Structures are given as C-alpha cells and as structure tokens.
Amino acid sequence: MDKERGNTQKKRNSSLYLPEVATLINKREMTPDDSFFEFQLKNRSLGHLPGQFAEISVPGIGEAPISISSPPSKSRKFEMVIRRVGSVTGALHALKVGDSAGIRGPFGAAFPMAALKGRNLLFISGGIGLVPARSAILYALEHRQDYKDIIILFGCREPAQRLFTDALAQWQKREDIIFHESVDRTNGAPWHGNVGVITTLLPKLGKVNPVDTYAIVVGPPVMYKYVIMGLHDMDFSDDHIILSLERRMKCGVGKCGHCQMNDKYVCRDGPVFNYDRIKHLQEAI
Amino acid sequence: MEILKISKEDFNSFIDEKRTASAPLEGPGDSISGHAEKWKTIGVVKKGANFVFAELNSAAELCLDYDVTVLPPKKYFLPPKETLLKFIPKKAESYAAVNHPGPIALIGVHHYDLAAIHLMDRAFSEGERDEHYMKRRENSVLIGIYPTKHYKYRFSSSVIRGQFRKAADIMLVAMNGFFVVEILTEKGKNYLQGAELQENDFSLADIEAAANKIKDDQKIPLPIELVPEFLEKNHDHSAWDYFGGKCFSCASCVLVCPTCYCFDVRDEVDLTLEAGKRVRTWDSCMLEDFALTGEGFNFRAGRGARFRHRIYRKGKHLFEKYGYFGCVGCGRCAGSCTAGIAGPVKVLKYMLEHKQ
Ligand SMILES: Cc1cc2nc3c(=O)[nH]c(=O)nc-3n(C[C@H](O)[C@H](O)[C@H](O)COP(=O)(O)OP(=O)(O)OC[C@H]3O[C@@H](n4cnc5c(N)ncnc54)[C@H](O)[C@@H]3O)c2cc1C
Ligand code: SF4
Ligand code: SF4
Ligand code: FES
Numbered sequence: 001m002d003k004e005r006g007n008t009q010k011k012r013n014s015s016l017y018l019p020e021v022a023t024l025i026n027k028r029e030m031t032p033d034d035s036f037f038e039f040q041l042k043n044r045s046l047g048h049l050p051g052q053f054a055e056i057s058v059p060g061i062g063e064a065p066i067s068i069s070s071p072p073s074k075s076r077k078f079e080m081v082i083r084r085v086g087s088v089t090g091a092l093h094a095l096k097v098g099d100s101a102g103i104r105g106p107f108g109a110a111f112p113m114a115a116l117k118g119r120n121l122l123f124i125s126g127g128i129g130l131v132p133a134r135s136a137i138l139y140a141l142e143h144r145q146d147y148k149d150i151i152i153l154f155g156c157r158e159p160a161q162r163l164f165t166d167a168l169a170q171w172q173k174r175e176d177i178i179f180h181e182s183v184d185r186t187n188g189a190p191w192h193g194n195v196g197v198i199t200t201l202l203p204k205l206g207k208v209n210p211v212d213t214y215a216i217v218v219g220p221p222v223m224y225k226y227v228i229m230g231l232h233d234m235d236f237s238d239d240h241i242i243l244s245l246e247r248r249m250k251c252g253v254g255k256c257g258h259c260q261m262n263d264k265y266v267c268r269d270g271p272v273f274n275y276d277r278i279k280h281l282q283e284a285i
Numbered sequence: 286m287e288i289l290k291i292s293k294e295d296f297n298s299f300i301d302e303k304r305t306a307s308a309p310l311e312g313p314g315d316s317i318s319g320h321a322e323k324w325k326t327i328g329v330v331k332k333g334a335n336f337v338f339a340e341l342n343s344a345a346e347l348c349l350d351y352d353v354t355v356l357p358p359k360k361y362f363l364p365p366k367e368t369l370l371k372f373i374p375k376k377a378e379s380y381a382a383v384n385h386p387g388p389i390a391l392i393g394v395h396h397y398d399l400a401a402i403h404l405m406d407r408a409f410s411e412g413e414r415d416e417h418y419m420k421r422r423e424n425s426v427l428i429g430i431y432p433t434k435h436y437k438y439r440f441s442s443s444v445i446r447g448q449f450r451k452a453a454d455i456m457l458v459a460m461n462g463f464f465v466v467e468i469l470t471e472k473g474k475n476y477l478q479g480a481e482l483q484e485n486d487f488s489l490a491d492i493e494a495a496a497n498k499i500k501d502d503q504k505i506p507l508p509i510e511l512v513p514e515f516l517e518k519n520h521d522h523s524a525w526d527y528f529g530g531k532c533f534s535c536a537s538c539v540l541v542c543p544t545c546y547c548f549d550v551r552d553e554v555d556l557t558l559e560a561g562k563r564v565r566t567w568d569s570c571m572l573e574d575f576a577l578t579g580e581g582f583n584f585r586a587g588r589g590a591r592f593r594h595r596i597y598r599k600g601k602h603l604f605e606k607y608g609y610f611g612c613v614g615c616g617r618c619a620g621s622c623t624a625g626i627a628g629p630v631k632v633l634k635y636m637l638e639h640k641q
Binding site: 014015016017018019021022057058059060061062063099100101102220221246247248250251253254255256257258260261262263268282283 | 370549
C-alpha cells in the first residue's frame, strides 16, 4: 500500500527550518495536562492528510513535532491537542488566543485513507494516540459511504484523562459506527463503562472479518505489542495492521537522525507504517 | 578535466595572493551577489604534535605532508554550532533565516574526507534540500590531496572508491618539488586563474604511483558489499553486549567522524531578552538521551544498542541509501576512543571471530 502525502511545505529557498506564522484562534483545556488548540496560517491552508504532523515552535523556547488532529477538511483552521510535558509544550500551553506560533509542515506519511476505501476500519487508540487517530476517524466519518463498518476503540488510564469527551459521547450514540471505550482504572471517578486495558475491548467485538478489515492503531509505545497480539488472535494479517509511531524528532525532514529506527526515518518514512513493513525492525515495537 | 603542474613555491605564493583577493562575483556558487568578499583560506597546519584544519595567515603555514587531522573538514559545512534563524522572542512573525556564507577554499583535504563530504552532499541535497549546508558547499572550493604519510588506523582503500572525485574541485599529487594539479570542475578552474600552472611532464603512471604510494596498514575484514547483509544477520551478536559493556558513551567517535552529521536544534535568547536565535549543534547517537521521547520512552537506551546503531548506520543504512559505504576509513574514531573499541575494523573482526 503506497504512502500518502499532503503538499509538503512550500519550497522555501532561504531555509528548510524557517517556520510560517500561525495564529492561535481557539484554545481550551481538555484535561489538566492536555489542551486543544486551533491555529490558522496567515496565507494558506495547511494542506495536510490524516495522520501527518507539523513542527510547531515558540521563538525563544524551541520546536516540537505535534500531530494534526483535524481532518483535511479543516485545514485552513487546523487543530492540535498538546500535552504539557516540558519546555516547548509548556510554552505552547501558555499561549493565549490571538498569539502566534511558528509552523513547519505538514510532514510525514499519512494514513492510507484512499487505499482503504471499501474496507472495514478498526480504530484502536490509546490515550493521546486519539489525537492523530482523530484526523483519520473524522475523515472516515465525513466519507462514511466510502467505508463499510467503522469500529472505534478508545482507552486511557482513568476517566479524567479522556480527550474529546463531546466527540466520544457522539460516537457512542451513532448508529452507523461501533464504539467501545475503556479506562485502565476508575481512580474513584464515577464510571459505568469498561475497566481494563484497551485489549480487553477486542473480545467484545465478536466476529470481525480480518480479511476485509484494516486496524489503525495509535497509542503509547507499550500498547502496540499487546494490541498486535490481540489482532493476531483475531486472525489479522500483519499487512492489515497500520500503526503510527512516535520518536524523538528535531528536523522533521530526514536529516537530524533523532527519529531513526533501524534504517527508517520515522519523520519521513512514517510516522504511519504498515506493520508488515516494520515488524522485522528490532527498534520498531 | 585537465592535468597540469605547479611548483610548490608558486603554489604557496598563489595561495597567499588568493587569501587577500576577492572572490569573483559570478562564482563560485550563486549566492555571492552584490559585493565581492575575501576568500577565507583554510589549510592543514601543524598544531603541537597534531594536524588541524585552520585558517591560514600565510601559505607558509601549510603542512600538506600529514597523516590525519584531528577533526575532519565537515566543520566548515556543518559547523559545531550554527545559527539557522534569528527572531525576537515570543514573536513568531520575526523568524528570519540566517544563511550568508562567504567564499571559502579548503586546501589539502585527503581523499577519504572528500568522499565523506560527497556523502554529506547527498544527505543534505536529497529529499528536502538543506540550504544552510548547500550554500556553504556552493561557495567552497575543495583542493584535495592524496595522503603522503601513514596513519596507523587508516583503512580507506578498503572502503572508498572514486567517489571522492565527485566532491573535489582540484586534486593535488605531491611529486618532488611540484604538485601535479588535476582540475576536476569549472569552479576549480576559476579558482586557479592566475596561478603559475605549467604543462605536466610527469607520466600518468608516475602520477598514479605517487597518488597511491601510501598503503593502509588496516582493512575492513570482508568486502564492503557483504557488510550490509552480514550486519542484518547479526543484530543479536554478542559483540553488542561486549562493546556496549566497554563503551563510555563519551561520543568522541562521533565527534571526529567525517560522515556523522546528526544534529540537535535549540533556541538561544540574548541576555537582553530582545533577540534570539535557533541554532543547530552537532549531536550524537552515542549519547543516552538522543532518542528519548517526551514521556520518557527510549528505544535505544542501552550502550550496546547505541554502539550497534552507529556501526549499522555506517555499514548498512547509509550504504543502502546512498550506494557508498557510510564509513570512509579515516580511522579517527579508532584513534580517539579511550576504550579502544570504536574502529569499524576492530568491530567487524570481533564479529567474525566470535560467531554469535
Ligand atoms: C510525530 C509526532 C507526533 C506527536 N504528536 C503529539 C501530539 O499530538 N500532542 C502532544 O502533546 N505531543 C505529541 N508528540 C510529542 C511531543 O512532540 C513531545 O512531547 C514534545 O516534543 C516535548 O517537547 P518539550 O519541549 O515540551 O519537552 P522537553 O522540555 O524538551 O523535554 C521533556 C521530555 O520530552 C522529550 N523530548 C524533547 N524533544 C522531543 C521531541 N522532539 N520529540 C519527543 N520527545 C521529545 C525529552 O527527552 C524529555 O524527556 C508527538 C511527537 C511526534 C514525534
Ligand atoms: S565507542 Fe569509544 S569513543 Fe565512542 S562513545 Fe564509546 S567510548 Fe566513546
Ligand atoms: S566510522 Fe571511524 S573510520 Fe569510519 S569515517 Fe567515521 S571516524 Fe572515520
Ligand atoms: S526528525 Fe530529524 S531525521 Fe527525523
């Protein structure tokens, strides 16, 4: 299955590393550590595909790779969810509506949404993995007639960590998709849904046709191994498993070496990979 | 293009003239425009017991009869620290690229270092073109030379072929009192305009013999074509634990390597807080946090795994990507490693001797 790519950044004669200016037009807190951001570029729309990322920066603090969470239809005003873990993500959290940030991108290989037409889609998202997966989920829902069954599984550590709670509630209600959710533990919060790691949702699906279904898996590094084992139990072949991986990144364009995983550059060859193509790489999963 | 010769005295006086001359407006490269700039002239000079690339104050300082320089010349194209952008803190509108390299001539670059520059040229020009590196390269003239002295760790003959000629503008061969001058590019030809070049009367066989006069003491223990597959099969070889257990993670081997180009990018702000810059600095995959991600995940946390990655990058990944062995056999890593383990020859030999 061939990689899909959006318009990569316009050719910039002066520097590959020169960001464009984006204005923060909307921002809200989702959890104590995660906030939702909506940005607009000055002169163009970002032109991304589902699953791509951008390098976002605050001058004086630095740059960080962040997934684009909105579907391509929302590219003029695109969305991100940023978890505060350090200096750049901290500075981004301090931005106020009307402030500007630097953007380079979009970068990376996208989810192969066109090639998946006519198939069942099984989205498995853990924690902040929902952020990149959301761009593909919303794309699939916008093009609902192009796909057969759409199944969405979401799991996170505890109820307070749930992202996009409005969307989750809507997906729960929709008749034309299957949605299941789980938390690792309730941690005292009121919760009536499943408790247990995300793989405990797989048996609830009953019979899924592994030949006609593609699994799109995004989550923390520890999740992949267990989800892949679960999918194997359901007779999924490796080329029907699509993953998005996170690595440390600096340049985003295949030069700096930080994201390298064996011979692959996660920033250019990924972050989206077909499992079949990387399962032999010792540094992958 | 052409083969000529020049006496060593004439060469030196030409270099001295050049040092104070302005670079012509039309070249080299396309980015010297509007005003002429002085050539920055870099050559190999003696520093204590070692040789280094340094700016020449006089051609008399040139020391082209040398074994190896401490650092490779990559620092002129990918400086240890360089400014990519300037900005006013917190004002994203103020980002501006910084990229105005002046003309530079490098004199006395050994063929293996030229091969390494050719590999870097590929890496920085292919895919997304890195103008910071490429402008520096366009504005440079590389004058190469074949080694005239032994270096006990060198094994370049077993890992490089003719690719060094793709980076060189001019190649020199030292021959009793003269340099045979092989001009390889238009840029090289322009640079030499005004030099007292004479017709070459040495035979090609003699030139060839002089160019290849120094034989390496070491060589890679198997043909380079076989290395990628050999490494592929030996991902779990005991060598990685063995070398990982001895490695100090000091990164010297990467620092001195002409084909290591990984970098870090970070922001620096002036004390006034009114101006800042985004800088790129050399980085190293041998350091523990090179691959550490935001939430503390590190898929190359062990020293053995990092040691393996460095070897794989040279012997497999870069080779498969660019068609040239990713190590040019300069031997600097072997010479600079306190633990005495960094040299690819040693590593491959160990792997062959200790099957698994
Ligand atoms: C393709 C991709 C998509 C991502 N998408 C999102 C997203 O949608 N939302 C989100 O919140 N985060 C996302 N991340 C993670 C995010 O890039 C990092 O959390 C961020 O770079 C940390 O930067 P910092 O300056 O805040 O942290 P720092 O202060 O630099 O350090 C805190 C920690 O982050 C690590 N770190 C530093 N730089 C990076 C880096 N470039 N990449 C990864 N870790 C780093 C450090 O090793 C340290 O452990 C994504 C990462 C990648 C590679
Ligand atoms: S191999 Fe040698 S030079 Fe390289 S990091 Fe280890 S101890 Fe340092
Ligand atoms: S790996 Fe060692 S011998 Fe090979 S090019 Fe780098 S420093 Fe030279
Ligand atoms: S982020 Fe620099 S090579 Fe991938």
